[in-house]
Amino acid sequence: MKTLIKKLLFALSSLSLRSDKIFVFGAWFGKRFSDNPRYLLDELLESNKFKGIKLVWIGRKEVYSDISDKRIVFVRRNSIKALWYQLRAKYFFVSHGYQDIGSFSLLKGSVVVQLWHGFPIKRIGADDPQNSGEGEETYEEYQYFLANSKVMAKRIQSAFKNYGANEHNTILAEQPRVDYLLKNQSNKTLKSKIKSKLRIPEDKKILTYLPTFRDNTEDTFSFSKRNNELLRHFLRANNMVVLERQHFARDFTNEEINIRGPEFTILREDIEVQDVLLVTDYLVTDFSSVYVDYLALDRPIIHFLYDGEKFIENDRGIYAKDPYLEFAGPVVYSVDELIATISGHLGDFDSYRADFVSRVEVLQQKTFLSQFSDIIAHKHE
Numbered sequence: 001m002k003t004l005i006k007k008l009l010f011a012l013s014s015l016s017l018r019s020d021k022i023f024v025f026g027a028w029f030g031k032r033f034s035d036n037p038r039y040l041l042d043e044l045l046e047s048n049k050f051k052g053i054k055l056v057w058i059g060r061k062e063v064y065s066d067i068s069d070k071r072i073v074f075v076r077r078n079s080i081k082a083l084w085y086q087l088r089a090k091y092f093f094v095s096h097g098y099q100d101i102g103s104f105s106l107l108k109g110s111v112v113v114q115l116w117h118g119f120p121i122k123r124i125g126a127d128d129p130q131n132s133g134e135g136e137e138t139y140e141e142y143q144y145f146l147a148n149s150k151v152m153a154k155r156i157q158s159a160f161k162n163y164g165a166n167e168h169n170t171i172l173a174e175q176p177r178v179d180y181l182l183k184n185q186s187n188k189t190l191k192s193k194i195k196s197k198l199r200i201p202e203d204k205k206i207l208t209y210l211p212t213f214r215d216n217t218e219d220t221f222s223f224s225k226r227n228n229e230l231l232r233h234f235l236r237a238n239n240m241v242v243l244e245r246q247h248f249a250r251d252f253t254n255e256e257i258n259i260r261g262p263e264f265t266i267l268r269e270d271i272e273v274q275d276v277l278l279v280t281d282y283l284v285t286d287f288s289s290v291y292v293d294y295l296a297l298d299r300p301i302i303h304f305l306y307d308g309e310k311f312i313e314n315d316r317g318i319y320a321k322d323p324y325l326e327f328a329g330p331v332v333y334s335v336d337e338l339i340a341t342i343s344g345h346l347g348d349f350d351s352y353r354a355d356f357v358s359r360v361e362v363l364q365q366k367t368f369l370s371q372f373s374d375i376i377a378h379k380h381e
Contacts, residue, residue: 003137006104010139013087013106020376022054022089026100027117030059030077033066034272035095036115036146036368039176043369045071056089058082058101066270078102098140105139113372114142114160115175118289119152119362121326122212123317125159135162144375145170146368148178148292149361155319171375173368180274181296187278194275198243198265205240207342208280209304210273212288220246221306223335224264234339235263243267243276282342283329287318291328295362300349301329302341328356 023044025037041057044050056073057063064074075082086106092098095117098105120127126134145165147153153172157165174182184190195202209223223231223242235241245267267276273290277283283294284302291301320326329352332338 003139006137006139010105010108014108016087016106016109018090018110019088020090021052022056022085023050023091023093024056024058024085024089024101025093026058026077027095029096029099030063030101032270033057033059033063035117036176037093037095037100039180039274040093040115040368041072043176043179043367045069047369049373056085058085108141111143112141113144113146114163114165115146115368116156118175119148119292119360120155120159120319121287121289121292123159123319124155126162127155127159127317127319129317133162135160143169144372146175147172148174151360171368171371173366173371174362175293176368177274178293178296179367181277181293184278185297191279194279198267198271198276198279200241200243200265200279203239205238205281206279207235207240207242207282207284208276209242209244209284210276210288210290211246211286211304221304222246224266228335231335231339232263234343240281241265243280245269245271245273245276284338287323287326292360292362295328295353295357298353300342301327301353302338303327303329303331304338305331305333325359326356328353 025041027033027035027037041055044053044055054073055071056075057067058075058077061076064076067074075085082102083106086102090110092101092107092110092112093115094100094112095115097114098107098112101107123129126132128134140163142160142163142165145156145160147156147170150172153167153170157167157170159165192202195204200206211221223244241262242264244264274293277290277294277297280294280297280299282300282302283291284304285291286303286305291303294301318326324331330341330348332341
């Protein structure tokens with residue numbers, strides 16, 4: 001019955017008159033003011049081409065306090081006003097799907113851009129063996145998809161084929177959240193402000209641990225939960241601190257930033273990952289695509305597979321036939337190996353990154369906004 005109602009509402013929404021002067025944004029099912037939609041919104045605020053556009057963010061009420069720019073209209077998800085904007089706006093930008101905007105899609109007749117939220121290392125959408133029918137419902141469709149390389153475009157078109165993804169509506173450009181890193185990589189004032197917010201002294205080196213979500217295993221690893229004296233000694237000797245955050249899908253983080261001694265910090269969920277990356281000296285991850293973003297900063301990446309091959313064997317699967325070809329840094333399986341890698345193989349990091357960029361051909365010269373502006377201009381000719 002619920003599916004039938006969604007289909008009916010979606011079909012009826014095609015009768016609505018829409019304004020191309022209203023752009024609507026949402027991310028992470030309304031739970032966050034974040035990711036590609038947030039950074040695209042920032043770019044639009046700075047652009048002279050979009051001065052007359054009303055910019056609307058739809059999210060849950062707790063997101064409101066994160067939005068400081070008064071030029072952004074905040075609307076609570078699933079409110080009457082949010083439904084009105086669903087029916088009136090011409091352009092929508094999401095990180096996951098229409099669910100970023102509301103529980104029901106009233107978007108037929110609009111232009112919905114699937115910006116997604118990272119480079120697909122793990123299989124996503126219909127390519128996930130456990131979810132092969134994703135996108136077959138007729139009440140969800142997207143007009144454009146973003147990919148940061150030809151490799152990502154191929155994966156997006158396969159994963160989202162049921163949503164209409166193809167080579168003609170895939171926009172090849174860098175992700176807005178990576179544009180933010182490129183723009184601010186030398187911004188000392190911003191980086192000092194971020195460190196101050198995280199309560200980290202200016203002279204500290206930062207090792208950030210950001211693992212991916214695991215669908216089929218409860219195995220997690222936390223540096224802060226391990227009493228590893230060798231690691232503590234290494235951190236103290238190198239004036240270094242570990243920042244750590246488990247994946248958003250896991251209920252693992254604390255309500256407040258929790259300093260566990262001078263060496264470890266658990267990050268609150270509302271701390272922006274892109275800001276953390278800006279101040280990170282070494283990124284430690286596994287199969288999370290956050291390292292593809294981090295490539296823009298040209299700093300060391302280490303892949304820490306604490307559960308060995310278990311993730312590859314038991315989870316949703318990896319796109320590459322050889323998963324090790326997807327990595328942009330050395331692979332380690334223990335804390336001891338991690339310490340040894342940071343201590344003794346600094347020269348290897350550059351070649352790993354260069355090999356990955358060469359294989360994947362990540363774009364860092366074209367912005368999504370410039371590409372999309374051309375599309376809009378062409379439609380109005």
